[in-house]
Amino acid sequence: MAKSPIPMMKxxxxxxxxxxxxxxxxxxxxxxIKQPAAAAEMLTGAGAALGAAVEGLMSFLLQLGK
Structure with missing residues (x-):
């Protein structure tokens, strides 16, 4: 059995x-600590961007299956 469960992962x-x-x-x-509202807005934007990326990837994969 290999030492690392994930091959080629350092x-x-x-x-x-x-x-x-x-x-x-x-x-x-x-x-x-200094600007909690700005930090929350930044995380909300990052979450929305990640959601849009996942949605686009799923749409692409579904179109491949047709």
């Missing part, structure tokens, strides 16, 4: 991706 990672992730997390937390 575990661990370098210092730079962890640093960038921590920096983005801190920036988002600062935005939530």
């Amino acid at each position: 575990t661990g990672g370098g210092l730079l991706p962890k640093f960038v992730g921590a920096l983005l997390t801190l920036a988002f937390l600062a935005m939530v």
